[in-house]
Every structure is written in structure tokens, then in C-alpha cells.
Amino acid sequence: MNDGLGWRLIRLSTIAVYLFMFLPIVAVVVLSFNPQQFGGFPMEGVSLRWYRELAENQAIRSALSTSLWLGLQTAIISSVIGVLASLALMRFHFRGKQWISTLLVSPILIPEVVLGVALLLFLRWLSVPRSYALLLLGHVLITLPFVVLVVQARLAGLRRDYEEAARSLGANPVQTFFTVTLPLIMPAVLAGMVFAFTISFDDITATLFWKSAGTETVPTQIFAMLRNSISPEINALGSLMIVITISLPLIAGALARRFARG
């Protein structure tokens, strides 16, 4: 009875924290179905008007396609480099291994603004203009640590004797990688790809530094739109982003579980 009050307080504060975190998101999603231009609560009906306008807005459509492509390419390049780097770090001994390992994950530790400015200044110094390729390179840079960390953890838990067994049976190192190692670390690789995609898809700080004048991603597009007016279209776009960034990891998780079962 005595600690009943304490528990109730804890439960209350937990609920409050969750409300604080999720209410704004819920509000965005709900308001995206509001037909009025300057709508607030209470809503006077439900409509897909803003989604329709979104679909017709050329700038947003191109931003969305840029974001999706950029995310996909980032995910693929990051996971290929990440898997190779993790393999090198976990399966071979060489000089300066510790340094390379630290270097690879350091983008997580450096503030994105600093990273953004640094890469930009570096390329200015090399007199390379801003381009889509630069943006892609930057996104690979900031997502690589996540792939490396996830894949490395999986490799560390993968007993060496699977690979040794494959090699003893006649598979050369490359065959061993594709027939044994890769399938066994696939869940981690998929997870790394999803991380890379969502991070790239959501990123705004560094993207603002790296994108060339004509290119907009969804976050930079929202940012640009907010500077002019607060259109309910933004609610719809926000809801779309929420759906993509939440459903993707869920789908990937389900896929990974499927893979793991074989």
C-alpha cells in the first residue's frame, strides 16, 4: 500500500513523457487530414486534399524521388563498403587496425555541422564543385559507422569454424564468403542498410551544406517551405515521412527474421 503512490507517480510520469513525445507527431498526422487551410482543432471533416496537392506539387515530387534514390544508393554503397571494412577488421591482422577502426566510426562522434563544413571546405580547397555525387559521398560517410558497428557485432558473434569448415571442404576464400559468411551475417547487413537509408532519408543538417543549388531532399524541401508559409501540405509530407521511416525498419525486421529462419 505504501509504495502504491510511488508506483502510481512513476506510471503517471511515464505516460506524460510518452504523450509529450508522441502527441506532436499524432497532431501532425491528424491535421494532415484536415480540409481547411488554417485549420486547428476541432477539425471540420476529413479529406485527402493535402495529399492530393502534395501529389501534384512538382517540387515535392522531385524532392521525394531525390530522397528515395539518395537513401537507396547510400544504403547500398554504405553496406558494401561497411561489410568489406568489417571483414577486414574482424578477420585479418594488420598494422594500424585500431586507428582505422576508430576512424571509421568517428563520424558518429563528430557534430554534423562540423562534418558538413569540413567536407565542404576540403572540396573547395580541391576546387571540386558541389554536386549530387558529393552529397552521396557525404551521406555514405555519415551512415557508414552504423553499418560497420552492426556488421562487426554480428561477425564477432559468428564462430570462425563455419568459415573454417567451408574452407576445409574446398571452398576458396571468396566462395566461402558468398556461400557461408554473407548468408550468416545477412540479417545484420539488412539492418545496416535500413539504418543507412533512414539516416540518409532524415538528414538535414549536413545535407544543407552539401547539396548543390538545384537539388532538394524531402527534409530540405520542408525546411524551405516552412520559411515561406506554414502550409498544411507540410503535415501531409511529414506524415508520409513518418510512415516511410517507421514501416521500413519493420519490414526489414520481418525480412531479416525470415532470412534467419532460412
Add this chain to the structure above:
Amino acid sequence: MSEAAVELRGIHKRYGDVVAVETIDMAVQSGEFLTFLGPSGCGKTTTLRMIAGLESPSAGDILIKGRRVNDVPIHKRNLGIVFQNYALFPHRSVYDNVAFGLRYRKCSKDEIRTRVREALRLVQLEAMEERYPAALSGGQQQRVALARAIVINPDLLLLDEPLSALDANLREDMRLELKRIQRETAITTLFITHDQSEALAMSDRIAVMSNGRVEQLDTPQVVYNRPTSRFCANFLGNANVMGGRVVGGEPGAWRVDAGGREWLSASTDTWRQGESVAVIVRAEHFQLDVSSVDGEVGNALQARIETVDYLGMSARYIIRPEQGETLELIHGVHHQPLQAGTWVRVWMPADDVILLPPGDVTALAPNDAARLSPEDATRLPPEDAAVGKGAS
């Protein structure tokens, strides 16, 4: 005599400052079942991994079928390896696991199918083709691992403590099974264990290892009955090891003073009078007779049983002779072990009193504990000792 299937020449392996294998020179005959036996950490796994090509020796040469293979990578050595945890590919069915090695050997689909079926039949798992490793028991996984290793017709089968992950009953079944399969396929087999009963039961020859060296390499009977070092005497079975001094005699009939009494030994080596020796008498070699007789003939002595350690099919007794130090004795038990306090007459044939150079006492100390562990004794029914004696 055919050429050696495997030959190790001055093999040495160190990891930084740690010496894993001191030096090993030995040859394994074609078709032989050879066991590396030794306590944990003595370098068995390292030796096997060097033969497999999973580690490269710091010095020395490895020859397989007369060919130096130091620089041949593992996937070109044509070896079958069974790992301690089986290492079955979890994402592949039993069939695909067994077929794995054949896919790298230019076999037609039909040939692969025939050979996989045949291998699975050999290990009695025909019905399990479609299953995944996770759906198999430990014993079944073990058999799949074995099938996968032998289906490629390896020049050499390497097994690193393959039975240690199984429970006791299954382990004894698999022991027989493994031996049967090895006999049927006649593949030269190198087997690792720290379990002396496994080694004694399965091997054509045993290499007893300690501290990165092979202490003795011989048939199970010789290794058991005629240890060539104090380490071997202690590691296999239970032995009384006493420091002693040669009193007199000649090869075949020595008199030595040890443990407070005189022993007659049939050692054929030459010793000087007064020379220090280690006198080894196996606890299992004592003959025991409850009826007391007067006087002592040769190595006969009157003793009182001090403690009784009942082990099921045998019992371990600590006996105190009328004179001299206590001795350890193991004897078969039919229903009831003898009671503490009973006077018995025991006899030790001079043949079984082994004389060795006093040697390094340090090698002995850590294994005293192992030697006194009761389960070691249970694994050695006195019949084994009797068989051994007949042969020697």
C-alpha cells in the same frame, strides 16, 4: 610398409611469447587411427590446426602423403575436419551440408546425389536429408558433421574432441560408431581427446602429449602398461609413483628400495647400484587375495585397508602395508566392496613394477589431482589391465 600419411618434422608453434607446441616429430601410417591424448592446453588443437592448414607452424615441415604442404592453403589439402561444435551450416539443409564439399570437386549432380545418400546411410541418417541442423539432436548433428567430412573422400580425417559435447551414454555409442565408420572407410584418422578411456578404446596408436611435446607414441596397451615417463604413468589410469634407489640385481630382476620397502622389478633396462629411480606400480595391477598367508614372496605384502572409495564396477582402496608407505589399489567389485579395516594379501608381479629415471617431478605435480579423480577410475575396469598384461 606404405609411405606415411602424415609426417611432422620438427613442428614448433609459438603465439608471441606463448609456446603452444614445443617440438613434434612423428609419422602417421596410412589407414591408422591415431589419437592425441593430453590435458587441456598441451597443444593438441594447435597441432591439429597446423596439419589442417588453419595455422602455420613457426618452424618445421608438415608432409601429407610425402608432399610438403606448409604453403598449401587449407582448401587445397583435401582434408575432412569435424569440429568440436560440429560447425554445420545453419542456413543449409542436412543434404546441402553434406553436399557442400562435393560442389567444389567437379562432380555431376547425379554423382553428388549418390555420394551424399551413401554418406548419410553410413552414419544412419538417410531419413533426415531435408532437415535443418537446428532441428537435429546433438548426436545427429555429430553424424551429419562426420558425413560431411568423409563424403569428399579426404586423405585425412581430423577430429577435435568430437565427442565432448555429447552426454555420457551417447558418447559411448558414438565412440563405437565412429570406430566402425573409420574401419569401413579406412581413412587415416587423427583424433583429439583429453579422455583416456576414449583414447584407449578407439586408437591404433596413442600420442600422449604434455607441454607441447609428444611424451609417448605407441599402442594403447603399451602406453597403458609400459609408460615411458612419469607423466604418462600418471595421466593414464591410477599409478603409485615412488622415489627409490636401486639396491642391486641385473636386467630382468632388479631390487629397488622405494616407499619404505623393497620391490622386485623385471625392468630390462640397465641401472647402476645406488642409482635414483622412479618406481611406478599401477593401482590396477595389484592382485588381491582376501585370505592371508604368512610371509612375503617377491612383491607380496600384507596390508590393512584404510579407506574405501566405491566406484560401482570397481573400488579404490588406500592400503597400509605392515611396513612402508600407503599404496593405492583398484580392484573389481562384484557386489560388496571390502570393508575398511580388513587385512588383505596383495601381490604385484615383478613384470608390472616399472622403473624410470627420476625425471622432472614438476611435470607430475599438476596431474596428481587428475589421477585421484574417481571418475577416471570408473572408466578403467580391471579387465582392461588384465588384457594388457596378457599382451605384454
